[in-house]
Amino acid sequence: MRQVGLFAAVGAAVMSLAMAAPVSAAELLHNGSFESLGAGAIAEGWGGYTYYTDGTHTGGNVLLPDWTVQSGSVDLTNTASVWGPAAAGDYSLDINGWDAGVITQAFTTQAGHTYTVTFNYSRNPAGAPDPATADVTAGAGVFHVSAANNPGLFGTGGAMLWQTGSFTFVGTGHDTLTLAATVPGNGGVFFDNLSVSGAVPEPATWALMIGGFGMAGAMLRRRRLVPVAA
Numbered sequence: 001m002r003q004v005g006l007f008a009a010v011g012a013a014v015m016s017l018a019m020a021a022p023v024s025a026a027e028l029l030h031n032g033s034f035e036s037l038g039a040g041a042i043a044e045g046w047g048g049y050t051y052y053t054d055g056t057h058t059g060g061n062v063l064l065p066d067w068t069v070q071s072g073s074v075d076l077t078n079t080a081s082v083w084g085p086a087a088a089g090d091y092s093l094d095i096n097g098w099d100a101g102v103i104t105q106a107f108t109t110q111a112g113h114t115y116t117v118t119f120n121y122s123r124n125p126a127g128a129p130d131p132a133t134a135d136v137t138a139g140a141g142v143f144h145v146s147a148a149n150n151p152g153l154f155g156t157g158g159a160m161l162w163q164t165g166s167f168t169f170v171g172t173g174h175d176t177l178t179l180a181a182t183v184p185g186n187g188g189v190f191f192d193n194l195s196v197s198g199a200v201p202e203p204a205t206w207a208l209m210i211g212g213f214g215m216a217g218a219m220l221r222r223r224r225l226v227p228v229a230a
C-alpha cells in the first residue's frame with residue numbers, strides 16, 4: 001500500500017510539473033480549417049453555407065463549430081466549387097457572408113509568453129471588391145489583409161491561389177482571435193488553415209521537469225532498498 005501511495009505521489013508531482021510547463025508548438029485553435037460544418041448543416045442553393053449571429057443559415061439552425069459569429073455573416077465554401085480549391089481540406093471561409101462578418105474564438109494562454117498566428121488567405125473570385133480587406137487580430141497583434149484583384153497572387157474562380165499571413169502576440173492568460181471583414185458586400189477575403197501555436201518551453205522549465213523526473217527516480221530507488229515488511 002505504501003509503495004502504491006509513493007508511486008501516486010511521485011506521479012502526481014511529475015504530472016504537476018509537466019502541466020505547469022508550456023507544451024511546445026501546441027495548437028490552441030479548434031476548427032481553424034473550417035472542416036467542421038456543424039451537425040445538421042445542409043448546403044444552400046448556391047452550394048455553400050452561410051452562418052449568422054443567431055446560429056442560422058438557409059439550410060437550418062446550425063452554429064459554426066468552435067467560432068462565434070459576432071456580427072454580419074460568413075460563408076463556408078466547398079473546395080470543388082467556384083470558390084475553390086481550399087488551402088487545406090474541403091472547406092474555406094469567406095469572411096463576407098451576405099454582408100461583412102466578424103468571428104471570434106477564445107482560448108487560454110500563458111501570460112507573458114509569445115504565440116504565433118498563421119493562416120492562408122485569398123479573395124472571393126466571384127466579385128470581391130478590389131482590394132478585399134479584413135483584419136486578423138489577437139491580443140496586441142494584428143495583420144491587415146489586403147487582397148487585390150491579382151490573379152497571379154489569388155487565382156481565379158475554381159483555381160484559387162492562397163498566400164500566407166503570420167504575426168505574433170504576447171499572451172495575457174485568456175486571449176481571443178478575431179477575423180473581421182473591413183469592406184461591405186457579400187464577397188471578401190477568404191481564410192483557411194488558421195493556427196495559433198503555443199509557447200516553446202523555456203530552459204528553466206525544462207530543468208525543473210528533468211529535476212522532477214530525477215527526484216522521482218531517486219525516491220523509487222531509495223524505497224526499493226527498504227526491506228518489505230512481512
Ligand SMILES: [Ca+2]
Pocket residue numbers: 033034035086087088089090091092192193
Ligand atoms: Ca479548410
Ligand SMILES: [Ca+2]
Pocket residue numbers: 075094096097098186187188
Ligand atoms: Ca459571401
